[in-house]
Each structure stands twice: as structure tokens, then as C-alpha cells.
Amino acid sequence: MRPLTRTLAGALALSTVLLVGEPAMAASRPAVTAARAEASQISRSKALVTDFTQRLYNRHDLSAIDAYLDADFTQHDPRIADGPTGLRAYLTAQNAAHPDAYLSVKRVIAEGNLVAVHSNLVLDPGTRGYSVLDLYRLSGGKIVEHWDTTQEVPATTVSGNDMFSTLSSPQVSRPDPSAPTALNKQLVTDMYKQVFVDKDVTAFDRYVVDPYYQHNPGFANGIQAAKDGISGMFSAFPGFHSDTYRVIAEGDLVVLQSRGTFTSDMAQGVFDIYRVRNGKVVEHWDIVQNVPSTSSNDNSMF
Structure with missing residues (x-):
């Protein structure tokens, strides 16, 4: 009887643990589902902005404006007129003046409906170009708003560091998904x-x-x-x-x-x-x- 009693007691204890743990596990499922959905949305947003950036600035494909910008797109760059037509006119002139211009993306950071792209814009190959941060707001699968700042890359820096590399460990430019x-x-x-x-x-x-x-x-x-x-x-x-x-x-x-x-x-x-x-x-x-x-x-x- 003793082995049977111990077995029965163990089974009862295990069932109690499972029953107590089940509500907690069930309660955590919506949070996990929401986190996965958010991560998936961020991944899609970053892919959209990255493709837009590559087409526009490296392939000089202005059809990306029609494909990705909302008709009511709001522009905050003081050099560029508002709306898709303003961006098209600005880049048409830039591409004519600098036909070999290219942009090298250094890091992409996203949260919610905002995607930030840190890059090196080089208008003429062989020059240092500019450090640029573009911030895009997305809605309904379209880019609806844009802010940026642009700074010329100097020949030297006080620290000896460039404006783009990652020096702290680990030396990767992408965000760490395990960080809080x-x-x-x-x-x-x-x-x-x-x-x-x-x-x-x-x-x-x-x-x-x-x-x-x-x-x-x-x-x-x-x-x-x-x-x-x-x-x-x-x-x-x-x-x-x-x-x-x-x-x-x-x-x-x-x-x-x-x-x-x-x-x-x-x-x-x-x-x-x-x-x-x-x-x-x-x-x-x-x-x-x-x-x-x-x-x-x-x-x-x-």
C-alpha cells in the first residue's frame, strides 16, 4: 500500500501544480501573441522602408515614390517641398547633378509605426559624403511622414572614430532583439x-x-x-x-x-x-x- 500511496500522492501533487500553473500560462499567451505580432509588424515596416531607400537612392528609381508614399505624404526636410511631387522634383534635380550618388545604410531601428534609418549619403564617389538620419512614419502600408537631419562627414574627428561604425561589444549594427x-x-x-x-x-x-x-x-x-x-x-x-x-x-x-x-x-x-x-x-x-x-x-x- 505504501508504494501505491506515494504514487497516488505524487500524481495528485503533479495535477495540483498543473492546474495552478494553467491559468498563469493561459494569461501569458495573449502577451506572447501580442509581442510576436508587434515583432512581425516591425519586421515588415523595416523591410518596406529599406526597399524604398534602396530603390530611391541606389537605383535612382523614382517609381518608388508612387509605390510607397501616401498621397498626403508630409515632408519635414526644409529643402524639399511637401508631398510626393516635392520629393520627386528634388530627387530629379539631385540625380541629374549627381548621377552616381549612392547611400549606404548603417543601421535601421523601428518601434511602433516609426522607422529610423542611419546612413552615409555620398553624392559623388570618392568623397566622404553626409551622415543622415531619416525618420519615417508609416500607416496602412504607406509612408505618410518624413523627418531628417543631414551633417557633412568631416576629414578628421577628435576621437579618431568615424561617424558610423559600432565600436562597443558586440560590434554589430543591428539592434539586439534580446535587450530590454x-x-x-x-x-x-x-x-x-x-x-x-x-x-x-x-x-x-x-x-x-x-x-x-x-x-x-x-x-x-x-x-x-x-x-x-x-x-x-x-x-x-x-x-x-x-x-x-x-x-x-x-x-x-x-x-x-x-x-x-x-x-x-x-x-x-x-x-x-x-x-x-x-x-x-x-x-x-x-x-x-x-x-x-x-x-x-x-x-x-x-
């Missing part, structure tokens, strides 16, 4: 607010870890260099303030769009890209463009 997206997004948002809104440069000590790899051409690597450089900017422009417009994150990469206002007639549009590893910022890229006094459209850069 939401936590990394909040970490960067908090750091940026404390540094650039509250003007507390000691926040770098709390959120960043050395070796901190810097791709801004004017900064050296490391936490102290960042603190010194930003402190100097605040001293030179005591009225400086920053406004954040959008933050998107995928895995270990976070993109933040902002406007930095130095004086009443001097402002810059900025896209910052931060890489977060193990709860600390380890690498930074940015693309900075002066906000012009006039624009070819009425939508502002933001």
Missing part, C-alpha cells in the same frame, strides 16, 4: 532630460560607463570628455534649452529627436542614437543640422 527595449528607452529618456533639460552633467556618471565610444566629430571618447564638452556649451550659451520630440527604441539602440535652441536666431535639429548594454550607455552617434530661417514646406523640421 522599454527599460533602455526609459534610461536614455531620463539621462537626456537630466543632462540637456535640467543641465546636470553629473548624470553621465549615473547612466554612462567607460569605455564610452563617441562618434560626434567634436568630442573625445569617455565620460569626462562628454561632461566637459557639454558644460562648455552651457557656459557659452546660458540660454540654451532642448525640446524632445520623439524617442524610439529597439533592443539596445535608442533614437532621440530634439531641437537645441542656443539663441533666439540659432537652433539645431538633432538625432541622437545611444547604445545601451547591461543598463548603461556605452556608445553615441548623432546627426546635427542647423534649423534654417526659411523652408520649402510649411511643416517645420519637427
Whole structure:
């Protein structure tokens, strides 16, 4: 009787565990399903924008405008008139002036209906070209809105780093799908607010870890260099303030769009890209463009 009793008791215990665990497993299924659906949507959005980019800028195929842009497409690049016709006219002129222009995509980051593409645009082969961040908003399988900043790639940088490579480990440009997206997004948002809104440069000590790899051409690597450089900017422009417009994150990469206002007639549009590893910022890229006094459209850069 004893072996049978032990067997029966074990079976009852196992059934109890299974019955108790079943509601928890059932409750987790919708979350897993939602996460998979979101990942699938992000993958489709990135594929759409990547194909649009390759066709438009590397094959010079302007039919991509008709295929991918919504009829009510909104343009925020101050050089380009609004709508699909504005982009077509701008690229027609650019392709005529620079028939061998090409674009090299460095990283693509997406969240929700937003896709950010960091790339090197070279108008004439043999030149360094430009660092560009294009941000696209999608709806109904079409691109409905676009923001960007463009910065000329300099001959040298203070750190010795270029504006595009990944130097922190692992040296891959794609987002890490296992990294905690939401936590990394909040970490960067908090750091940026404390540094650039509250003007507390000691926040770098709390959120960043050395070796901190810097791709801004004017900064050296490391936490102290960042603190010194930003402190100097605040001293030179005591009225400086920053406004954040959008933050998107995928895995270990976070993109933040902002406007930095130095004086009443001097402002810059900025896209910052931060890489977060193990709860600390380890690498930074940015693309900075002066906000012009006039624009070819009425939508502002933001």
C-alpha cells in the first residue's frame, strides 16, 4: 500500500501544480501573441522602408515614390517641398547633378509605426559624403511622414572614430532583439532630460560607463570628455534649452529627436542614437543640422 500511496500522492501533487500553473500560462499567451505580432509588424515596416531607400537612392528609381508614399505624404526636410511631387522634383534635380550618388545604410531601428534609418549619403564617389538620419512614419502600408537631419562627414574627428561604425561589444549594427527595449528607452529618456533639460552633467556618471565610444566629430571618447564638452556649451550659451520630440527604441539602440535652441536666431535639429548594454550607455552617434530661417514646406523640421 505504501508504494501505491506515494504514487497516488505524487500524481495528485503533479495535477495540483498543473492546474495552478494553467491559468498563469493561459494569461501569458495573449502577451506572447501580442509581442510576436508587434515583432512581425516591425519586421515588415523595416523591410518596406529599406526597399524604398534602396530603390530611391541606389537605383535612382523614382517609381518608388508612387509605390510607397501616401498621397498626403508630409515632408519635414526644409529643402524639399511637401508631398510626393516635392520629393520627386528634388530627387530629379539631385540625380541629374549627381548621377552616381549612392547611400549606404548603417543601421535601421523601428518601434511602433516609426522607422529610423542611419546612413552615409555620398553624392559623388570618392568623397566622404553626409551622415543622415531619416525618420519615417508609416500607416496602412504607406509612408505618410518624413523627418531628417543631414551633417557633412568631416576629414578628421577628435576621437579618431568615424561617424558610423559600432565600436562597443558586440560590434554589430543591428539592434539586439534580446535587450530590454522599454527599460533602455526609459534610461536614455531620463539621462537626456537630466543632462540637456535640467543641465546636470553629473548624470553621465549615473547612466554612462567607460569605455564610452563617441562618434560626434567634436568630442573625445569617455565620460569626462562628454561632461566637459557639454558644460562648455552651457557656459557659452546660458540660454540654451532642448525640446524632445520623439524617442524610439529597439533592443539596445535608442533614437532621440530634439531641437537645441542656443539663441533666439540659432537652433539645431538633432538625432541622437545611444547604445545601451547591461543598463548603461556605452556608445553615441548623432546627426546635427542647423534649423534654417526659411523652408520649402510649411511643416517645420519637427
